[in-house]
Amino acid sequence: MPSLDPFFTEWAERRPGQTRSLGRASALLAALGLDADRTPVLGVVGSKGKGSTATTAAAALSAAGLRTVLVTGPSFRSYRERVRVDGTSVDDAVLDALGARIDAARRDLPTVEESGGYLAPSGLFLVAGLLRAREAGADVCVLEAGMGGRRDELRLAGPEVVALGKVFAEHVGVLGADVVEIAREKTLVAGERTRALVRLPQTPEVAAEIDAALADATGGRVGAEVVDPEAEGTEPPPALRPPGLSAASGVLGTAAAARMLEHLGIPGPDRRTLHGVLATVRLPGRLSRHTVPLPAGRAPGGEAPDAEVVVDSAIDRVGVAAALAHARGLWGGVDHVLLCLPDHKDVSGAVEVLGGLPVTAVRLPEAHLRFEHALPPHWGRMDAADLTAAALAALGRRVLALGTVYFTGRVLEAVDAPTDRLFG
Incomplete structure (x- = not known):
């Protein structure tokens, strides 16, 4: 280090x-x-x-x-x-x-x-x-x-x-x-x-x-x-x-x-x-797709299937809508959305786009960020410190993680995504 x-x-x-x-x-x-x-x-x-x-x-x-x-x-x-x-x-x-x-x-x-x-x-x-x-x-x-x-x-x-x-x-x-x-x-x-x-x-x-x-x-x-x-x-x-x-x-x-x-x-x-x-360029956190191994025994009758997460640094209505469309195009649907938007981002736009989807709002510990915007009562809540591969896998097989770069970096860490080489 x-x-x-x-x-x-x-x-x-x-x-x-x-x-x-x-x-x-x-x-x-x-x-x-x-x-x-x-x-x-x-x-x-x-x-x-x-x-x-x-x-x-x-x-x-x-x-x-x-x-x-x-x-x-x-x-x-x-x-x-x-x-x-x-x-x-x-x-x-x-x-x-x-x-x-x-x-x-x-x-x-x-x-x-x-x-x-x-x-x-x-x-x-x-x-x-x-x-x-x-x-x-x-x-x-x-x-x-x-x-x-x-x-x-x-x-x-x-x-x-x-x-x-x-x-x-x-x-x-x-x-x-x-x-x-x-x-x-x-x-x-x-x-x-x-x-x-x-x-x-x-x-x-x-x-x-x-x-x-x-x-x-x-x-x-x-x-x-x-x-x-x-x-x-x-x-x-x-x-x-x-x-x-x-x-x-x-x-x-x-x-x-x-x-x-x-x-x-x-x-x-x-x-x-x-x-x-x-063709070799890879952009972590920009609609990047990663495997999240599920705990053993998650799927009945055999080997557990892999969960996947698509990670994107969307911060407004347009970005969230584009990421959601991309994930649906890949998977046909989305099981759960993790969203981390401080109050100065377009929280209202994200809420409107995500509609009735299962969503968990994630709160970062940085003191200069505020997370006080009113959110739908059915949304879940999570502290960033609790974000692990197991926590991601527990949300479903098709998870969309959206929000500020400070958050998407934590998701990439949780799934051990390769980030050292961007091209070549």
């Missing part, structure tokens, strides 16, 4: 009113020599689907023969997963060494009080990815933003190419008052080094704001390029896209990778090679 103190110390010790400091993060990058000497960056922002976009982009770049470092978050089962080389998580020793280098540089900075804020964990994992890329001689970094925008450390990394996913009203009141303001904030991750921004189709209001913000961020040098998953001939073909709502993310990641290759002057892979690598 790696030491995580270097990544979480300042966040854990933050005082009321303190916020993350991009100035402090910029000083850390300079201390590590990453302000000038760093690997080319493809940055991924958006309201949902960033991890799927980033993973697909990294896979497409690997198909062209590039050595890639991928930084995503949150992790599924281990913080090692936040930094990957060619799709595979770094090991404990590598993460320890990265943390030690970051911590040594951090200790030479002015204090948190002098800096006016702390170093955020998500930003420090991004720094770790840039360090690992330099050490490993990587050709390109694919970095997933946290919330994204000018207040995200990704902006400091100066992405040459930006992939912007669908923007909707996530983080209202944090990134902006409405979806238009949020779109502007996320677009402003672009800057001086940016040479291309590839985005998914947006509403007219959001598209106009993205164009205006991009012009401001790049001095009018860069115009947004739109990739439409519905357009005929768009890569990759539907059979090689991630399932459900993540399909559009697969298209965006592939297109952004193509633009990065153009920027680097490197030929793209032929279709056969590209499709071969994309």
Whole structure:
């Protein structure tokens, strides 16, 4: 188990009113020599689907023969997963060494009080990815933003190419008052080094704001390029896209990778090679399907059949409906749904979509999350600490687990899902 103190110390010790400091993060990058000497960056922002976009982009770049470092978050089962080389998580020793280098540089900075804020964990994992890329001689970094925008450390990394996913009203009141303001904030991750921004189709209001913000961020040098998953001939073909709502993310990641290759002057892979690598992409917690062994003797008259769980990080009405349709398409029906949505997610929408299905609501222990929304009286209740393979198996042979990534990671842990390798 790696030491995580270097990544979480300042966040854990933050005082009321303190916020993350991009100035402090910029000083850390300079201390590590990453302000000038760093690997080319493809940055991924958006309201949902960033991890799927980033993973697909990294896979497409690997198909062209590039050595890639991928930084995503949150992790599924281990913080090692936040930094990957060619799709595979770094090991404990590598993460320890990265943390030690970051911590040594951090200790030479002015204090948190002098800096006016702390170093955020998500930003420090991004720094770790840039360090690992330099050490490993990587050709390109694919970095997933946290919330994204000018207040995200990704902006400091100066992405040459930006992939912007669908923007909707996530983080209202944090990134902006409405979806238009949020779109502007996320677009402003672009800057001086940016040479291309590839985005998914947006509403007219959001598209106009993205164009205006991009012009401001790049001095009018860069115009947004739109990739439409519905357009005929768009890569990759539907059979090689991630399932459900993540399909559009697969298209965006592939297109952004193509633009990065153009920027680097490197030929793209032929279709056969590209499709071969994309066929290996696995996205845990994105409509991923896993076996849950049932206790012996569960089925009468012989060997117990396997239970299965489909795990998806759906957080709103649309996502829950898509996941439910996907599970019914696989199984013909669903025996039970596990749902974990804090109050700031679309709990009402999920309740409406799930209707009269058997549902158990799961509560996470994190103090900053609230689970006080009124739920149907017939729903079951469960604490996340009680989530085990046996508990899943007891719910039925066809279980759909939906909710925030902090929850889906626990489900993946319970079924011992493979999460260290995402492609290749």
